[in-house]
Amino acid sequence: MDTTRRAVRVRASLQLALLTTWFVGCGGSPESTDASGAAAMDQRVQWAYQDYYRVDLTPSGALASSRLSHGTVFVPMLSPGTHAPILGLDGTPLRYTCGVTFISPRRAITAAHCVDATNVWSPANQQLEVRMYDPMRTEEVDWEATARSLSGTFPRYRRTPLGPGYSTTSYACRVVARCGGPYGDYRCPADFPRADTALLDCGDASPGCRYDYLGVAGSEGEGVPVSMSWTHEVYTIPGDRGSDLWRHYTSYAGYEPTRNYHYYDAHQLLPLRSTPWSSGRPRVSLGLTQAGTDARVTELHGCHGSSGSGITQPNAALGTQELLGPVAVWDPWVFPAHGYDFLCEDPERTSRGPGDAGLGYARLAFTRKLVESRSASDVCDAQSPGLFPNLHLWLEHDVWLLRRGPLARQAFPKPWPCVDDTCSAWERVRFPNEPLVPLGRDSPLTLPPARVVSGMGYRVSVRVRALEATPPRLTLTLGGRTLLRGARPRSRPGEAAGLIATTFVASSGGTQALKLSLEADSGDAAVTELVVVSDTLTQGFEYRSQRMGVGILEPGAPVPAPATWTRGESSRFAALLRGGQRLVATRQALVPGRAWAVTFDTSRATRGMMCGFITADGREPRMPCDAVAKRVRANFQLGTAQPVAFFVDLPAGHPEVALDNLRLQSR
Secondary structure, eight states: OOTHHHHHHHHOOEEGGGGSSOOOOOOOSOOOBOTTSOBSSOBOTTTOOTTTEEEOSSOOGGGHHHHHTEEEEEEEOBOTTTOOBOBOTTSOBBEEEEEEEESSSSEEEEOGGGGOTTTSSOGGGOOEEEEEEOOOOGGGOOHHHHHHHOEEETTEEEOOOOOTTOOEEEEEEEEEEEEOGGGOOBSOSSOOTTOOEEEEEOGGGOHHHHSOOOEEOSOOOTTOBOEEEEEEOOOOBOSOTTSHHIIIIIBOTTTOGGGOGGGBSOOOOEEEEEOOOTTSOOOBEEEEOSSSSOEEEESOOOBTTOTTOEEEEEETTTTEEEEEEEEEEEOTTHHHHHTOOBSBOOHHHHOOOTTOOOEEEEOHHHHHHHHTTOOTTOSOOOOSTTTOTTGGGIIIIIGGGTSSSOOOOBOOOSSSSBSSSSOOTTGGGOOSOOOBEEEBTTBOEEOOOEEEOTTOEEEEEEEEEESSSSOOOEEEEETTEEEEEEEOOBOOTTBSSEEEEEEEEOSSOEEEOEEEEEOTTOOOEEEEEEEEEESSSOBOOOSHHHHTTEEEEOTTOSSOEEOEEEOOSSSSOEEEEOTTOEEEEOOSOOOSSOEEEEEEEESSOOSSOEEEEEETTSOOOEEEOOOBTTEEEEEEEOTTOOEEEEEEEOOTTOOOEEEEEEEEEEO
């Protein structure tokens, strides 16, 4: 097909919702064909993941947040009018699967066609299952053996279950808004006849607090790098087009779900992540649709079941991913042009390349409008004793809850976090960035109340940047108690902002609010990187706030990336460290002039492991810290130095180690 095809593909886009869970191209390694076009080897539509996606058992790096914020909504197929379940040929109820992306602790975005008025005909009264996917140990989830094991006769196929490390959690959720046009509007906050976006609420269970949730993008455009996390079963199917598996899985059987195994509730879905092009170039967003759903197409691909999954773009200032919208359309050229209809796109016949349109997402305006309905109760629990679990990210996601009315954000200085072109070594470990929030003499910042335990020790820190020539002087109060008065940020030459940090022992218990205010003679300032942690509780990594600022520094890399997460021996989350890597823990409210007692657990005994602190003056006090009986204990005397991060170095060639239950206690 000639290059003009691409422009046509960008202009023409159809609803993937024609059958409620439509598709768009999965794929991978191309199969070879003989002269007649018949397959010369197995048709690995799902199995061949190298080109379009990878199985993502251990989320890592900048895309870990989008993987962890993604789940699957299971929607039962119902008959129009009677609402009776549609049954498969084996008598079991059929269901659709679609992606959801959490944009707050309890709310998630999906496509309206996934939860349309036929199958979700009474949103207020119908509970839907949303399934979230824990990090998993690769050696405990033999998905390749499962992929090869599918056999038997439809619909009673047999397969080997995934291994004991496969771990998910399900939540009961409801549709609270649907802007669907032909799929049925429900409490849609505006007139969006071409929308295809819906909002789910999962209640006080707040999956986003345990897993993750994304900020919503402020703008969209053409040529922006995009990515997607989603879920699907993964099988390898024989290339014989007359085989039972081909006819009832690879082939979509004339748009008849009862004839396709994908819609039977017998699968263990795997978390997947889109990949760049084989050249390394990222997949990007393309043009807008001109008919049907108002959407922007991209170079991404998926399968039936990828609908509703969130397409994200990078936020360069913060170093994170942000949501654009749910998968809502597909480019129509693939099937008509090649005369077939597969559950997933066949990479050989479609020959996708840069510039070719694939999946499209419902426009950002719809997502942003639905987010406006968020309430002050949609926050992570601040009542857990001593944890202050949500303060790490208040400034990124929740600052709008802290004051009435709109609150402008201060632009980052360029470059950030450094004033000069060259960052110091310790400044490079500060990640990701959080927004700078202006703080004026007449506009203090009060955080929502959190539970304080009488007699428990706490550490608190905040980074402050002067906005005027007059230096800032900051006062911190908790309830009616002053923790610091008129404190000046401590900074080194060349820093764009300085740190204020202190410790305190709660003199009384109960719910109290932390307040940041400027003294009368202070210059205006902007605050960021607000951290409050208990000085005695263990950092278990079980909640998103506890994982904030924990990263991996690869050998020779100038800055760390967010950590790689795996399943702990007795927990859902542990940080995975491979030989030659450095784990760094920032955002720990590390106060100066203290001694430190450090403890953490490991998944195995170690040899040659080192631990230490990075200090603001560029030093790295360290000591051997090999695990004994899978436990590390170390003590550090740092004098008057200002620590900015704790690190663990694993020597090159050492087997990978999972770290868990970190505690940094000041003395």
